[in-house]
Amino acid sequence: MRVPAYLAELGRPDRRPILAGGVVSGYVVTLIFLALLILADAAGVIAAPGPLYGLVAAKLVTNTLAGLSLRLGRFVMLTASVNVAMDIVVMTAAIYFTGSTSSPLYAIYVVEIAVLAMLTNAGVTALAIAGGLVLYGMVVLGEILGWWPSYPPPAVLVTEDNRAAYMIVKYAFDTVVLATVAVFLIRNLARLEDREAKLRKQADDLVEAAREKSEFMANVTHELRTPIFGISGLCDLLEAGAAGSLSDKQRHFVGQIRRSGQNLLHLVDSLLQLAKAEAARVEFRPEPIDLREWIPQVVAGARWMVGTRDLRLVVDLPEGPMPTLHSDRGKLNHVLLNLLSNAIKVSPEGGTITLFVEPGDEGVVFSVKDEGPGIAPEDQRRVFESFEQGDGSDERPYGGLGIGLSLVRRLVAVMGGNVTVESEVGRGATFHVFVPFEAEPRVADPRDATWEAVVSPERLRKLRDTVRAGGGRPTAVRGSSADRPAPNAGQPGS
Amino acid sequence: MHTILIVEDDPVSAEVLSTYLEAHGYETRTARTGPEALQMYKTARPDLMLVDVQLPYRNGFEVTHEIRKMPEGRDVPVVLMSAVYTSAERGKAYAAKGLRAQDFLVKPFDLDTMLTRVRELLS
Numbered sequence: 001m002r003v004p005a006y007l008a009e010l011g012r013p014d015r016r017p018i019l020a021g022g023v024v025s026g027y028v029v030t031l032i033f034l035a036l037l038i039l040a041d042a043a044g045v046i047a048a049p050g051p052l053y054g055l056v057a058a059k060l061v062t063n064t065l066a067g068l069s070l071r072l073g074r075f076v077m078l079t080a081s082v083n084v085a086m087d088i089v090v091m092t093a094a095i096y097f098t099g100s101t102s103s104p105l106y107a108i109y110v111v112e113i114a115v116l117a118m119l120t121n122a123g124v125t126a127l128a129i130a131g132g133l134v135l136y137g138m139v140v141l142g143e144i145l146g147w148w149p150s151y152p153p154p155a156v157l158v159t160e161d162n163r164a165a166y167m168i169v170k171y172a173f174d175t176v177v178l179a180t181v182a183v184f185l186i187r188n189l190a191r192l193e194d195r196e197a198k199l200r201k202q203a204d205d206l207v208e209a210a211r212e213k214s215e216f217m218a219n220v221t222h223e224l225r226t227p228i229f230g231i232s233g234l235c236d237l238l239e240a241g242a243a244g245s246l247s248d249k250q251r252h253f254v255g256q257i258r259r260s261g262q263n264l265l266h267l268v269d270s271l272l273q274l275a276k277a278e279a280a281r282v283e284f285r286p287e288p289i290d291l292r293e294w295i296p297q298v299v300a301g302a303r304w305m306v307g308t309r310d311l312r313l314v315v316d317l318p319e320g321p322m323p324t325l326h327s328d329r330g331k332l333n334h335v336l337l338n339l340l341s342n343a344i345k346v347s348p349e350g351g352t353i354t355l356f357v358e359p360g361d362e363g364v365v366f367s368v369k370d371e372g373p374g375i376a377p378e379d380q381r382r383v384f385e386s387f388e389q390g391d392g393s394d395e396r397p398y399g400g401l402g403i404g405l406s407l408v409r410r411l412v413a414v415m416g417g418n419v420t421v422e423s424e425v426g427r428g429a430t431f432h433v434f435v436p437f438e439a440e441p442r443v444a445d446p447r448d449a450t451w452e453a454v455v456s457p458e459r460l461r462k463l464r465d466t467v468r469a470g471g472g473r474p475t476a477v478r479g480s481s482a483d484r485p486a487p488n489a490g491q492p493g494s
Numbered sequence: 495m496h497t498i499l500i501v502e503d504d505p506v507s508a509e510v511l512s513t514y515l516e517a518h519g520y521e522t523r524t525a526r527t528g529p530e531a532l533q534m535y536k537t538a539r540p541d542l543m544l545v546d547v548q549l550p551y552r553n554g555f556e557v558t559h560e561i562r563k564m565p566e567g568r569d570v571p572v573v574l575m576s577a578v579y580t581s582a583e584r585g586k587a588y589a590a591k592g593l594r595a596q597d598f599l600v601k602p603f604d605l606d607t608m609l610t611r612v613r614e615l616l617s
Contacts, residue, residue: 229603
């Protein structure tokens, strides 16, 4: 039999001190009610004292059983549940024997709610109260239908002689109910406040720890730049002939050392930017960018990544006037370099990497297309997360830290744009970056880290349509979607 | 012949700079810390200083400040350099005021670029 979690919780060892408190308060409240019952009985305002004494005795029995089983450490959940059920039965029966709907005792249900809410959990409390309402409903229904005899309420039994005693007992009873409810609610409130303060502190500590980690990373990456200067400087010296003239082979090796240094620098800078983005220290500084002049510079800056490999780096800029983009030059440069670096990494020998620039109504879409192995649909989300690369397995077909795309996503978010990927296994991948013409300067929000980059093919198409719509110049659909099926045609089930 | 004081704590970077500058006809002295740089300034009386910002004990800004306080150090050209972007931004602002440092280079920089700047400042 499956036990609901809120009941199972009653049996948990760490809950036992709390249940022990419940047993103690069970005794206290029951004995106070017993004393009041004796007083009321003596005053002669109880129509059926016998059954009420029996109910008090039954509650004392289940309470004692619950206490014993806590001490033994066995059947805790069972006896605790029975004890709670007995509360409800005793309370309902007490109400029945003191006049049902006219009974002055209905408020004892409230005591039960307060006690259970403090000592157990929402599930147990709700279950107990639902049980109470059902039982009380049966009492009322039975009385209407004449299933069982009815007993007069104490108020009916009050005479000139016992009026004072009745009023004192009634006042004492109401006070006990009110005081019990107040004590438990206040303790519960204090407990919640305490817990909230602890959680808030924990959250603050975590944020602080994350910030410190990012600061640390930023510092480490700065330190890493120093030896890189040594590498590039020594290459400069060798090439300048400071150690005598170089053979072709030596010159080639020096070039490779320099390239490795540049590669390292690029990675270190990516790490640095990522650390800054995580520490929410990236600022957006827009400035006018003349794309026709600037894009070739970006691509020239990426040529070293190709090195001695047999790859073609192609730029596809549309003809006609090019609107000016107001964006952050440094960040956009880093974004495009990262995308080009990835494309170069995954491209097979003889492959072509193309950078498409498509200005539209609201902004510009930069697309980097490669002829690599492509990204499976289930991996397309993950490639934008830190330290992921393709299938995340140990068998890495190409090197790198996989931090580039995570950084791209954050930087693009800072620029007010978005980045999407379109790919099919075996048919390469195209990354689209949309950057608005104008965006408010803003500081990176750590929430940019939440996922939002990969959009559905439908939204991607809409995006491209929007981009093209205002241009008034029908640009051919270039890039990936021209030479492969419509994005959503090939997707389902494939 | 011009003398250049290089203040740089990373030995490889210092060697790269001094080798390159000497190959282009300059005399160089190298200090590894701020206090050493101040001491050396008094004896070597350089015509130009290349000062790294991240130095042990006293950073490059402080060193420059101290040099400027000396009567004989008011006019010597100072080129600050750093591998740290944030320092670079601060350093550029610093140099832009033209008060203390004349130029700023972000490492890793091209040695040719550095040489061009040095030549300009010494002409």
